[in-house]
Amino acid sequence: MKTLGRLFxxxxxxxxxxxxxxxxNFTGTWKLNAEKSDTGSGVTALVVDVTxxxxxxxxxxxxxxxxxxxxxxxxxxxxxxxxxxxxxxTVKAHWEGTTLVAEGTGDDGSMAYSARITxxxxxxxxxxxxxxxxxxxxxxxxxxxQ
Numbered sequence: 001m002k003t004l005g006r007l008f009x010x011x012x013x014x015x016x017x018x019x020x021x022x023x024x025n026f027t028g029t030w031k032l033n034a035e036k037s038d039t040g041s042g043v044t045a046l047v048v049d050v051t052x053x054x055x056x057x058x059x060x061x062x063x064x065x066x067x068x069x070x071x072x073x074x075x076x077x078x079x080x081x082x083x084x085x086x087x088x089x090t091v092k093a094h095w096e097g098t099t100l101v102a103e104g105t106g107d108d109g110s111m112a113y114s115a116r117i118t119x120x121x122x123x124x125x126x127x128x129x130x131x132x133x134x135x136x137x138x139x140x141x142x143x144x145x146q
Contacts, residue, residue: 022097022098023054023078023095023098023100024098024100024119024123025052025054026050026052026057026100026117026119026126027050027051027052027053028049028050028145028146029047029048029049029050029145029146030047030048030049030050030126030143030144030145030146031046031047031048031143031144031146032045032046032047032048032063032141032142032143033125033142033143033144034046036142037139037140037141037142038139038140038141039139039141040135040139042065042066043063043064043065044063044064044065045063045064046061046062046063046064046141046143047061047062047063047146048060048061048143054078055077055078055079055081056075056077056078057075057076057077057078057093057100058073058074058075058076059073059074060072060073061073061074072086073086074086074091076091076093076102077093078093078094078095078100079093079094080092080093080094085104087104087112088106088107089104089105089106089112089113090104090105090106090107091103091104092105096116098118098119099116099117099118100116100117100118101114101115101116101117102114102115102117103115110133111133112132112133113130113131113132113133114130114131115128115129115130115131116128116129117129123145124144124145125142125143125144125145126142126143127140127141127142127143128140128141128143129141
């Protein structure tokens with residue numbers, strides 16, 4: 001009976017470890033596939049360098065929109081702790097299963113944007129569904145690992 005109890009304990013611990021590791025890791029360099037994406041904002045090129053050690057996630061974006069080059073860097077956590085983005089919005093990110101959800105709000109608490117990021121099963125791409133306040137519908141962006 002002691003052996004059965006130890007086996008049950010070992011299986012329970014293994015299950016807990018496996019369930020804790022269900023969040024994908026977005027570390028890497030990702031390039032927007034503009035042909036497969038609906039950016040709706042004149043973005044013609046975008047490369048994102050991500051460092052992700054859950055719950056810490058930081059990234060630098062370099063791209064071209066409307067003929068102008070730009071670069072932005074952001075840091076956030078995936079555990080729901082608030083942070084500020086480079087545009088002054090308060091950002092809270094959390095996991096919904098294997099999808100990372102980030103929600104930005106203004107100082108008055110109104111929604112500024114939301115983003116839902118899902119890694120493909122093969123880990124070679126991710127989809128970002130981005131909804132900005134005032135946009136009639138969300139944008140769907142496909143990024144491919146470089």
